[in-house]
Amino acid sequence: MGELILDISELKTNFYTYEGVVKAIDEISFSLEKGDTLGIVGETGCGKSVTVLSLLQLILPPGKIESGRIVYKANGKRINLLEQSEPFMRNVRGNEISMIFQEASSALNPVLNINTQVSESFLLHRQKELCESVLENLSERVDKSKRFSRLFLRCLNYRYKKKLRKAENNLLKHGHYGRLIKKDAKRLTIDLLASLGIPNPSEVIKRYPHELSGGMQQRVVISMALACNPNILIADEPTSNLDVTIQAQILDLIEKLKGEYKTSILFITHDLGVIAEIASKVIVLYAGALVEFAPVRELFKNPLHPYTKALLNSVPKLERRERLESIRGNVPNLVDPPAGCRFHPRCPGVMDICRSSKPEQIINRTHGGQVHSVACFLYRNTKAWYEN
Amino acid sequence: MNFLNYIIRRLLLLIVVLIGVTVVIFILMALFSPAQRASAFITDIKQFGDIDSIIRTYGLDKPVYIQYFNWLKQIFQGNFGWSTTVSRPVIDAFKFFFPNTLELALFSAPIIILVGIWIGSLSAVHRDKPVDHFTRVLAIVGWSLPTFWFGLILLMIFYGYFQGLFPPEALGYKAHTFVNSAEFVRYTRINSIDALLNGELWIFVDAIRHLVLPVITLTVVQIALVMRIMRSSMLEAMGKGYVLTARAKGAAWKTVIKKHARRNALIPVVTVSGWLFALMMAGVVITETIFNRKGLGWWWARAATQLDIPSVLMAVLFNGILFVVTNLIVDILYAYIDPRVRLG
Numbered sequence A: 001m002g003e004l005i006l007d008i009s010e011l012k013t014n015f016y017t018y019e020g021v022v023k024a025i026d027e028i029s030f031s032l033e034k035g036d037t038l039g040i041v042g043e044t045g046c047g048k049s050v051t052v053l054s055l056l057q058l059i060l061p062p063g064k065i066e067s068g069r070i071v072y073k074a075n076g077k078r079i080n081l082l083e084q085s086e087p088f089m090r091n092v093r094g095n096e097i098s099m100i101f102q103e104a105s106s107a108l109n110p111v112l113n114i115n116t117q118v119s120e121s122f123l124l125h126r127q128k129e130l131c132e133s134v135l136e137n138l139s140e141r142v143d144k145s146k147r148f149s150r151l152f153l154r155c156l157n158y159r160y161k162k163k164l165r166k167a168e169n170n171l172l173k174h175g176h177y178g179r180l181i182k183k184d185a186k187r188l189t190i191d192l193l194a195s196l197g198i199p200n201p202s203e204v205i206k207r208y209p210h211e212l213s214g215g216m217q218q219r220v221v222i223s224m225a226l227a228c229n230p231n232i233l234i235a236d237e238p239t240s241n242l243d244v245t246i247q248a249q250i251l252d253l254i255e256k257l258k259g260e261y262k263t264s265i266l267f268i269t270h271d272l273g274v275i276a277e278i279a280s281k282v283i284v285l286y287a288g289a290l291v292e293f294a295p296v297r298e299l300f301k302n303p304l305h306p307y308t309k310a311l312l313n314s315v316p317k318l319e320r321r322e323r324l325e326s327i328r329g330n331v332p333n334l335v336d337p338p339a340g341c342r343f344h345p346r347c348p349g350v351m352d353i354c355r356s357s358k359p360e361q362i363i364n365r366t367h368g369g370q371v372h373s374v375a376c377f378l379y380r381n382t383k384a385w386y387e388n
Numbered sequence B: 001m002n003f004l005n006y007i008i009r010r011l012l013l014l015i016v017v018l019i020g021v022t023v024v025i026f027i028l029m030a031l032f033s034p035a036q037r038a039s040a041f042i043t044d045i046k047q048f049g050d051i052d053s054i055i056r057t058y059g060l061d062k063p064v065y066i067q068y069f070n071w072l073k074q075i076f077q078g079n080f081g082w083s084t085t086v087s088r089p090v091i092d093a094f095k096f097f098f099p100n101t102l103e104l105a106l107f108s109a110p111i112i113i114l115v116g117i118w119i120g121s122l123s124a125v126h127r128d129k130p131v132d133h134f135t136r137v138l139a140i141v142g143w144s145l146p147t148f149w150f151g152l153i154l155l156m157i158f159y160g161y162f163q164g165l166f167p168p169e170a171l172g173y174k175a176h177t178f179v180n181s182a183e184f185v186r187y188t189r190i191n192s193i194d195a196l197l198n199g200e201l202w203i204f205v206d207a208i209r210h211l212v213l214p215v216i217t218l219t220v221v222q223i224a225l226v227m228r229i230m231r232s233s234m235l236e237a238m239g240k241g242y243v244l245t246a247r248a249k250g251a252a253w254k255t256v257i258k259k260h261a262r263r264n265a266l267i268p269v270v271t272v273s274g275w276l277f278a279l280m281m282a283g284v285v286i287t288e289t290i291f292n293r294k295g296l297g298w299w300w301a302r303a304a305t306q307l308d309i310p311s312v313l314m315a316v317l318f319n320g321i322l323f324v325v326t327n328l329i330v331d332i333l334y335a336y337i338d339p340r341v342r343l344g
């Protein structure tokens, strides 16, 4: 087992709405290995987005993270993100852990051009580097210039030296960056877009989101997330509204990045086909509860939880021409979720105990020694359940 | 250059619309008898004795299209006829009344926009906190007050109990006399600005004191309106995907509001601001009448009740042009804020 970069335990988030308390996620525990890709699957509304938003503490009132631990390991230090201050978290967001969102068209601000939006990532997290490069550039120009413009450059130099003091701690505020720093960030933005295979980046950055195609918009959104080479990339259904060819291109892009930068990835989708392609391990969520965790091959070959089985059965397969099975019943209302196992009203193998108590995660190992766990009473007495 | 193109296209459209406005006004004029219409061509009180010759001179018995061009020619020469309400040529009356109204508008418009937008976003950012509840109650009260009623209440309070603090009309007696004396140069004919240009601070203070109540009356309804629109559009913007994206990038909440949410939230405010302006002109008539402030609204209110046709026609033309021009400005502003508009 590799080194854990993220270890989440018993994370619980509620929304206090007028209809009542929405128990969106209920004591979810999982972990992400360094350089690995973990898939998160589940139907719409099962709490996938809330889970990852909670990780970065992006949940706004009426939502509240009730309890749990999010241990993030970087530079040899282990820190519980839930205990950190807001300024600390701001430094983590988009810098060490960044996110790609579902709909690129709504994730981009319609009234700002691409440059303003992408370079914002650099301006927020690379202030020191930008400032230093500006100063270096200035001192070069001072050496070459004539007396009069030299005076002007000296003044500029003085201004940016003052900025550097703040920039060292990333304390430059919006509106105080200065023209030269913005110009330098623009240069980085062009390089970044070029490295993501966007043709003609110096033209593209002048455009507004509505002037780009859907695939291009998603690339821009990805570029914002990758600007600062994050340790962890969270992708929340990044391909669900794109057509198949563009979807494949985006997946290729993410694969390539993973190979290049050893980024650890949390990949959310409701598309099991995509999961099979990109993830190495998978967690399955149902109605805010984690029901199964397994390596991806294992999950497809040997699903244990009745919900996972039903989910896999609802996926069309080329070699199987039988009718698609849909899961009977409805996704429960999370204001008043079913007691015990949240899946019990829809479960074909429901037992008495399922209605009263909550199933624990039962951990077992596959033949290869990998962890496969499931939260279901069907497996409470069996040790070698994966062998049947 | 998309933006420049857009502005040029809009300016061309402006000319077409202005021609439309004059045609409409002319059709309105056609409702009156030739003798009544003749009054629109009178420039001197002595001409009243000889209506027939005016009808002949200006061809008021000629075909309609010829009359239309004659009328246009007169207008371009600045001849708008004789105002019976104030007993002087309409154009002179306009020159006299306009600065007072302009002064009122110059003080009111920025207050409406800045205060409305500021309180509206404050209320949205502090949603469901005391600030929000307080401002929302104020907005509802402000919005449901009829302008004339509110003005009368202010009148009662400040002319009844705090006499002399915020007096009626546009200037006090002493200031008025001084302003019209040879010592005082009328650069703009706007009292407060001229006072500053002449270095007479006491006149400036006097002008401001006379402005307080009219400005409050004129702005309160509109501040409430702008605020409500701003609050709801700000709340909407704050729930949008791009706000979440910005937060996920690590931007501070304040930056997110300023850089990402506010500009989007301004779009609906800009959209209604043309309509808001129309509302303001109606407010000017009421406000100036209540506070006996001699501006365009005061004049028009009288002209309308005394069947002073040339003055009313001038009012219609003026408002038509003003409305078209403000809509142009609104559209340009709209295109500036929202790049998606520039395409169309």
Ligand SMILES: Nc1ncnc2c1ncn2[C@@H]1O[C@H](COP(=O)(O)OP(=O)(O)O)[C@@H](O)[C@H]1O
Pocket: A015, A017, A022, A024, A042, A043, A044, A045, A046, A047, A048, A049, A050, A051, A062, A063, A334
């Ligand atoms: N802002 C909110 N207010 C109230 N309930 C919310 C809010 N955001 C999410 N929820 C609830 O949390 C649950 C999980 O939502 P989400 O994580 O968005 O699902 P998905 O798995 O489709 O990403 C849903 O039942 C939803 O109703």
Ligand code: SF4
Pocket: A305, A306, A307, A341, A342, A343, A344, A345, A347, A348, A349, A350, A351, A354, A359, A375, A376, A377, A378
């Ligand atoms: S715990 Fe019970 S109800 Fe839940 S999935 Fe297992 S068998 Fe079904």
Ligand SMILES: [Mg+2]
Pocket: A048, A049, A050, A236, A237
């Ligand atoms: Mg989601």
